Amino acid sequence: MDSEDDMHDANDAESVDDDFYSGETAMDSDDGDAADYEFIDNDSDDSNDLVSHRSQQNYTILNETDIQLRQEDDITKIASILSISNVAAAILLRHYNWSVSKVNDEWFADEEKVRRVVGLLEEPRPLPNAKELTCGICFEVYPNDSMRSAACGHPFCVTCWQGYISTSINDGPGCLTLRCPDPSCGAAVGKDMVVSLASHDDREKYRRYFLRSFVEDNRKVIVLSFNFLIIDLRFFFISPLIQNGVLLLVVDYAVDFIVGGGTFDVTCRCSYSFCWNCTEEAHRPVDCDTVSKWIMKNSAESENMNWILANSKPCPKCKRPIEKNQGCMHITCTPPCKFEFCWLCLGAWSDHGERTGGFYACNRYEAAKQEGVYDDTEKRREMAKNSLERYTHYYERWATNQSSRQKALADLQQMQSVHLEKLSDKQCQPESQLKFITEAWLQIVECRRVLKWTYAYGYYLPEHEHAKRQFFEYLQGEAESGLERLHQCAEKELQGYLNVEGPSKDFNEFRMKLAGLTSVTRNYFENLVRALENGLSDVDAHGGTSRTGGSRSLGAGSSKGRTSRSKGTASRSSGSRNIDDSGHWSCEYCTFANAKSATVCQMCQQRR
Amino acid sequence: MANVSRIHRELMQFSKDQSILGMSLMADDDDVRHLTATIPGPTSTPYDGGIFHLDITLPDGYPFDPPKMRFTTKVWHPNISSQTGAICLDILKNNWSPALNLKTALISLQALLSSPEPNDPQDAVVAKQYLGDYATFVATARRWTEDFAKASSANFSGKVHKLVEMGFPEALVKKTLEAVGGDENMALERLCPK
Ligand SMILES: [Zn+2]
Ligand SMILES: [Zn+2]
Ligand SMILES: [Zn+2]
Ligand SMILES: [Zn+2]
Ligand SMILES: [Zn+2]
Ligand SMILES: [Zn+2]
Ligand SMILES: [Zn+2]
Numbered sequence: 001m002d003s004e005d006d007m008h009d010a011n012d013a014e015s016v017d018d019d020f021y022s023g024e025t026a027m028d029s030d031d032g033d034a035a036d037y038e039f040i041d042n043d044s045d046d047s048n049d050l051v052s053h054r055s056q057q058n059y060t061i062l063n064e065t066d067i068q069l070r071q072e073d074d075i076t077k078i079a080s081i082l083s084i085s086n087v088a089a090a091i092l093l094r095h096y097n098w099s100v101s102k103v104n105d106e107w108f109a110d111e112e113k114v115r116r117v118v119g120l121l122e123e124p125r126p127l128p129n130a131k132e133l134t135c136g137i138c139f140e141v142y143p144n145d146s147m148r149s150a151a152c153g154h155p156f157c158v159t160c161w162q163g164y165i166s167t168s169i170n171d172g173p174g175c176l177t178l179r180c181p182d183p184s185c186g187a188a189v190g191k192d193m194v195v196s197l198a199s200h201d202d203r204e205k206y207r208r209y210f211l212r213s214f215v216e217d218n219r220k221v222i223v224l225s226f227n228f229l230i231i232d233l234r235f236f237f238i239s240p241l242i243q244n245g246v247l248l249l250v251v252d253y254a255v256d257f258i259v260g261g262g263t264f265d266v267t268c269r270c271s272y273s274f275c276w277n278c279t280e281e282a283h284r285p286v287d288c289d290t291v292s293k294w295i296m297k298n299s300a301e302s303e304n305m306n307w308i309l310a311n312s313k314p315c316p317k318c319k320r321p322i323e324k325n326q327g328c329m330h331i332t333c334t335p336p337c338k339f340e341f342c343w344l345c346l347g348a349w350s351d352h353g354e355r356t357g358g359f360y361a362c363n364r365y366e367a368a369k370q371e372g373v374y375d376d377t378e379k380r381r382e383m384a385k386n387s388l389e390r391y392t393h394y395y396e397r398w399a400t401n402q403s404s405r406q407k408a409l410a411d412l413q414q415m416q417s418v419h420l421e422k423l424s425d426k427q428c429q430p431e432s433q434l435k436f437i438t439e440a441w442l443q444i445v446e447c448r449r450v451l452k453w454t455y456a457y458g459y460y461l462p463e464h465e466h467a468k469r470q471f472f473e474y475l476q477g478e479a480e481s482g483l484e485r486l487h488q489c490a491e492k493e494l495q496g497y498l499n500v501e502g503p504s505k506d507f508n509e510f511r512m513k514l515a516g517l518t519s520v521t522r523n524y525f526e527n528l529v530r531a532l533e534n535g536l537s538d539v540d541a542h543g544g545t546s547r548t549g550g551s552r553s554l555g556a557g558s559s560k561g562r563t564s565r566s567k568g569t570a571s572r573s574s575g576s577r578n579i580d581d582s583g584h585w586s587c588e589y590c591t592f593a594n595a596k597s598a599t600v601c602q603m604c605q606q607r608r
Numbered sequence: 609m610a611n612v613s614r615i616h617r618e619l620m621q622f623s624k625d626q627s628i629l630g631m632s633l634m635a636d637d638d639d640v641r642h643l644t645a646t647i648p649g650p651t652s653t654p655y656d657g658g659i660f661h662l663d664i665t666l667p668d669g670y671p672f673d674p675p676k677m678r679f680t681t682k683v684w685h686p687n688i689s690s691q692t693g694a695i696c697l698d699i700l701k702n703n704w705s706p707a708l709n710l711k712t713a714l715i716s717l718q719a720l721l722s723s724p725e726p727n728d729p730q731d732a733v734v735a736k737q738y739l740g741d742y743a744t745f746v747a748t749a750r751r752w753t754e755d756f757a758k759a760s761s762a763n764f765s766g767k768v769h770k771l772v773e774m775g776f777p778e779a780l781v782k783k784t785l786e787a788v789g790g791d792e793n794m795a796l797e798r799l800c801p802k
Contacts, residue, residue, distance in 0.1 A: 137671060137706040139617045156707075164706055167672035181707040183699075 071214040087190035119188035125153035150180045152187035169202045173209045285532035286453040294456040316346040398455040405448030412441040428503045436515040440490045443518045447483045468536050486517045641666040650722040654749035658757025674704030682756040684749040686726040686735035696730035
């Protein structure tokens with residue numbers, strides 16, 4: 001980038017270009033990607049909108065207020081249909097698992113029976129008509145007006161009611177079906193009475209139980225809580241809490257899912273993503289069956305795999321153990337060695353980038369095998385003997401992306417809670433203008449997830465489908481290297497702007513670069529997911545993996561990349577080199593729209 | 609924290625009904641929340657003629673939480689542990705209500721002796737026998753009543769005497785014998801310093 005003016009030009013070009021990214025999935029360019037890169041965009045949307053805007057949603061994330069409103073709606077509905085009080089309606093709904101239609105059906109089928117079962121009296125009875133009454137619990141005598149009763153009229157003193165209610169609330173959600181203490185009675189004690197007699201703390205507990213019951217008893221709703229995120233961070237495999245199908249601790253958010261609306265992936269506001277269908281962690285582009293096969297395979301092999309999960313490997317040059325503590329695969333050994341290598345294949349990093357003309361190949365099992373990388377250590381030889389070699393290859397990459405993802409999640413949290421504020425301070429930027437950083441991290445998290453699952457995809461891709469395999473590995477390699485670029489930029493380059501005294505001159509350039517990388521990477525991955533979900537069905541049409549042919553189309557063509565005016569498929573390969581109307585040129589490799597003065601792609605350093 | 613005034617009221621009320629019920633209920637001198645009770649075995653059951661001792665502890669949450677009750681007399685019954693005397697009865701658990709009290713709980717226990725619930729057993733061995741070999745069950749229950757529930761009333765003083773002669777203090781002997789349901793050998797085992 002030559003000057004800041006160029007930066008702005010590039011940006012303007014994006015925002016005026018209404019074709020930008022208008023792909024098959026009808027991305028709305030008004031609130032789509034383009035708008036998100038507006039520097040003057042200072043609306044303070046929740047960052048979660050960023051995660052979810054990428055595709056049509058068939059689910060809604062509900063927060064506590066949303067849940068409460070829905071609950072109140074249902075209660076009011078039943079109360080007016082049956083002409084009963086809201087309290088009574090709530091008792092009925094809770095009994096029938098908050099199903100409005102079930103309450104309706106049962107009530108009109110046999111009202112008397114329903115009343116008996118839930119303890120709703122038709123005619124409320126007053127307290128006995130006497131000046132003084134004996135409390136049925138403490139046996140003390142009290143004046144009539146200091147006694148309370150449920151609709152049945154059985155009198156107990158206020159203190160005993162309080163003890164009764166408090167004991168029940170502290171015993172758990174059973175307090176929602178509280179009955180009159182008289183053992184022969186069974187009249188329901190409604191929410192109003194509980195709330196009026198409970199202590200402040202108990203009232204809050206009761207309120208949560210009440211809300212939770214609406215969510216948990218309602219089967220179409222799965223509840224997540226922040227606690228899951230923590231669990232998610234600690235385990236390589238899926239949180240057992242989710243696998244057991246019972247999903248909750250505290251109501252933080254609930255998810256209302258519309259069945260039949262397309263994909264099953266749901267991302268909660270806490271950024272936890274899961275599959276509605278199988279409740280495993282979100283796993284597009286792989287289908288649920290493959291996931292369960294893969295998870296079973298993993299647990300069957302888990303003993304053999306333990307060593308892989310170790311966080312340290314010997315540096316391929318000096319053999320000192322190196323700990324991988326950053327998310328990206330580009331490792332630099334400690335001084336004096338400083339050897340830069342790839343965590344996945346232990347090959348020199350210099351053999352990896354596009355700059356050297358080679359391409360990211362460490363995802364390629366066959367290549368790695370031929371080069372004898374697997375002969376490096378005793379352990380690997382042993383694994384080969386056990387014919388676990390192939391699985392090992394895929395598993396290691398799957399697991400590494402998984403842990404990179406967890407690391408990225410933790411980094412994202414750290415970013416949001418600490419670094420953004422510091423950065424805003426150091427660079428004199430309002431936090432609202434640092435959204436691009438959060439977005440980059442969310443994208444990394446998402447990409448790591450997709451990438452992870454592509455390894456399960458690769459493992460189950462039939463060996464004999466050579467063309468598909470080749471194409472797949474090419475796409476995957478491109479995805480790895482694209483993400484690596486983004487991850488490095490967000491992880492390492494950002495550090496340079498955090499640890500400075502005053503504002504950096506080139507901060508805007510950094511913003512452009514990171515936002516651009518985020519967008520390019522998102523685009524690539526969305527297309528990758530679609531291609532894999534379609535079973536790589538265009539593989540024949542594109543004739544395998546020729547680098548300049550169809551394979552690139554995934555990155556540039558279907559992405560409708562930054563070659564803003566080059567429309568349609570015909571111009572894919574040639575259009576990518578074109579200078580468009582606004583005088584920008586689009587990078588052939590990553591589709592980034594570069595200022596015309598630039599001779600090297602600002603995004604991927606590829607020569608024009 | 610347990611409602612002491614309610615416990616006193618319960619004890620007062622109980623002493624009025626005691627003779628009709630044929631039961632006894634007594635609080636420890638130093639701790640009103642620890643009580644002992646006896647209930648007579650219901651007529652026309654294998655427990656007929658026996659006197660069954662219970663140990664009762666009232667938790668802090670009483671009467672909102674149920675009393676903890678346990679037979680100290682050994683009983684052969686599907687819902688009572690033949691080893692520990694633990695009782696499986698709904699009103700002592702989930703179905704407890706603060707409007708119930710020790711008297712109603714003891715009456716319920718007497719009813720439980722009359723009509724066992726072998727499908728909700730506390731003692732699986734007894735329940736299995738009850739369902740599979742009722743005659744043997746009745747015989748065993750009767751023999752246990754003879755050995756532990758009757759012996760304890762008839763020969764109690766004799767046993768006390770015997771143990772006191774061995775050199776143990778009388779009060780301790782009585783307490784220990786009661787705690788083990790009149791089982792002389794068990795009492796001796798407990799009395800002997802380890
Ligand atoms: Zn009272
Ligand atoms: Zn009542
Ligand atoms: Zn969440
Ligand atoms: Zn799925
Ligand atoms: Zn699934
Ligand atoms: Zn590599
Ligand atoms: Zn480029």
